[in-house]
Amino acid sequence: MQKRVVLDSPDIDRALKRIAHEILEANEGPQDLVLLGIPTRGKYLAERINFLLGQIDPGYQANCGVLDITMYRDDATNAERRIQTTSIPECGITDKVVVLVDDVLYSGRTVRAALDAITDFGRPRQVKLAVLVDRGHRELPIRPDFVGKNLPTAKTERVRVLLNQTDGQDQVVIG
Amino acid sequence: MRHLTSIRELTKDAAISLLDNAQQLSQVNDREVKKLPALRGKTVVNLFFENSTRTRISFEVAAKRLSADVINFSADSSSVSKGESLKDTAQTLEALGADAIVIRHPLSGAPKLLAEQDWISASVINAGDGSHEHPTQALLDALTIRQGFGLSQDLSGLKVLIVGDILHSRVARSNILLLNLLGATVTVAGPRTLIPVGIEQMGTTVNSSFEDALSAKPDVVMMLRVQKERMQGEFFSSTAAYSKAWSLEGDRLAMVGQDALILHPGPMNRGFEISSEAADDPRSQVLRQVSNGVAVRMAVLYRCLSGEQL
Numbered sequence: 001m002q003k004r005v006v007l008d009s010p011d012i013d014r015a016l017k018r019i020a021h022e023i024l025e026a027n028e029g030p031q032d033l034v035l036l037g038i039p040t041r042g043k044y045l046a047e048r049i050n051f052l053l054g055q056i057d058p059g060y061q062a063n064c065g066v067l068d069i070t071m072y073r074d075d076a077t078n079a080e081r082r083i084q085t086t087s088i089p090e091c092g093i094t095d096k097v098v099v100l101v102d103d104v105l106y107s108g109r110t111v112r113a114a115l116d117a118i119t120d121f122g123r124p125r126q127v128k129l130a131v132l133v134d135r136g137h138r139e140l141p142i143r144p145d146f147v148g149k150n151l152p153t154a155k156t157e158r159v160r161v162l163l164n165q166t167d168g169q170d171q172v173v174i175g
Numbered sequence: 176m177r178h179l180t181s182i183r184e185l186t187k188d189a190a191i192s193l194l195d196n197a198q199q200l201s202q203v204n205d206r207e208v209k210k211l212p213a214l215r216g217k218t219v220v221n222l223f224f225e226n227s228t229r230t231r232i233s234f235e236v237a238a239k240r241l242s243a244d245v246i247n248f249s250a251d252s253s254s255v256s257k258g259e260s261l262k263d264t265a266q267t268l269e270a271l272g273a274d275a276i277v278i279r280h281p282l283s284g285a286p287k288l289l290a291e292q293d294w295i296s297a298s299v300i301n302a303g304d305g306s307h308e309h310p311t312q313a314l315l316d317a318l319t320i321r322q323g324f325g326l327s328q329d330l331s332g333l334k335v336l337i338v339g340d341i342l343h344s345r346v347a348r349s350n351i352l353l354l355n356l357l358g359a360t361v362t363v364a365g366p367r368t369l370i371p372v373g374i375e376q377m378g379t380t381v382n383s384s385f386e387d388a389l390s391a392k393p394d395v396v397m398m399l400r401v402q403k404e405r406m407q408g409e410f411f412s413s414t415a416a417y418s419k420a421w422s423l424e425g426d427r428l429a430m431v432g433q434d435a436l437i438l439h440p441g442p443m444n445r446g447f448e449i450s451s452e453a454a455d456d457p458r459s460q461v462l463r464q465v466s467n468g469v470a471v472r473m474a475v476l477y478r479c480l481s482g483e484q485l
Contacts, residue, residue, distance in 0.1 A: 068199070070213075071211035071212065071213040071241070071477075072211070072212055072213070073213075081196075081477075081478075081481060082192070082195070082196070083195070083196045083199040083200060084199065085199060085202070086199075086202070116212065120206070120207075120208040120210070120211075121206070121207075121208070
């Protein structure tokens with residue numbers, strides 16, 4: 001299948017900046033925000049949004065962590081199984097506004113697993129979802145709050161997010 | 176990986192990946208909710224033909240941390256004492272819904288037999304068979320050594336000395352295999368009567384003097400329990416004579432390097448193969464070994480029951 005670049009590096013930068021602004025707008029400021037990235041690429045996206053939030057609003061207290069959901073999957077038999085580190089910021093997540101960050105939203109099963117994982121660490125006041133790409137085909141009643149790009153896809157297509165930190169370049173490719 | 180009956184079934188990559196997963200799972204112990212839903216709905220049976228409270232509890236905690244149901248089946252209080260065969264016992268357990276059977280058996284090779292015969296489809300995990308192997312113990316020792324030296328991959332370049340009753344020790348055999356796989360150099364030392372003939376072929380050198388072995392400055396000194404319950408006949412003249420030559424104490428403890436680690440699989444016979452002084456030394460990793468045991472068993476159960484091919 002032919003590969004097509006749908007987002008290049010400046011597009012990704014712009015999308016992340018917009019997401020950062022939208023997060024602050026929706027939250028009416030920087031208070032109580034905790035970003036949790038889902039490995040592998042959500043972790044790096046969360047770090048970048050975390051950095052941008054700090055640039056936009058000097059009052060933002062960087063609370064950025066990692067939430068590994070491997071052990072919470074409902075399809076453990078055919079999923080990737082390298083367990084990654086989970087690190088919750090010291091402030092915890094109870095009574096905070098948690099923003100989950102992932103690269104691609106597809107079936108919604110990863111997010112469901114993440115919601116389960118979150119309950120093991122505390123009770124946030126709100127949980128929101130930020131994704132770089134929403135490619136549709138949800139299998140669960142889950143929707144994102146902040147989207148970099150809505151990307152209509154066929155189920156047979158494959159969406160790959162490449163990031164500087166993991167792949168040496170920023171790009172979203174479909175094919 | 177469906178079964179784990181011997182370290183020989185692991186490649187180096189598979190062993191490192193198990194240790195990596197165990198390392199991550201060891202953090203669950205520090206969490207407020209010490210439970211993961213990964214094996215929800217699975218049933219793990221601890222089938223113990225030999226008493227071992229520690230190993231059984233460790234497997235039980237590991238399975239429960241992963242939300243599996245656990246059934247403890249000890250042979251002395253069961254139908255086995257009425258003459259039921261291993262095959263019938265295993266098939267009965269599977270009919271009750273067992274997805275994994277953790278087996279400890281006095282006969283070497285019993286877990287392998289259970290895994291290889293077409294009796295059951297459940298995963299089989301060896302929790303110690305005769306004087307053959309105890310793979311999860313070796314994995315937890317390797318994890319402890321990795322942590323102790325701040326390593327994240329294999330154990331290449333490390334020198335490990337295993338001391339004591341090598342003859343009856345499945346812990347020693349599994350460790351020799353795994354430590355070699357991970358690139359460490361292994362030496363065993365003990366009284367001649369407790370060193371099995373041909374152990375060198377497993378990848379180790381033999382030293383018949385503790386002092387001599389310690390002067391080679393091993394990075395890890397692993398003391399083994401003297402397994403009196405397995406000894407039929409005389410292997411040493413008296414416990415005092417054994418302690419005099421082979422206990423980790425006094426001058427010998429002083430010979431252990433400042434950065435070296437002291438391991439013991441437990442339960443310890445204080446004052447026999449290891450002195451209290453050594454057991455409570457800051458270099459002693461005994462309690463770390465116990466908590467790593469849970470993490471390693473979680474990783475093994477998860478790997479076997481989630482059906483990953485490696």
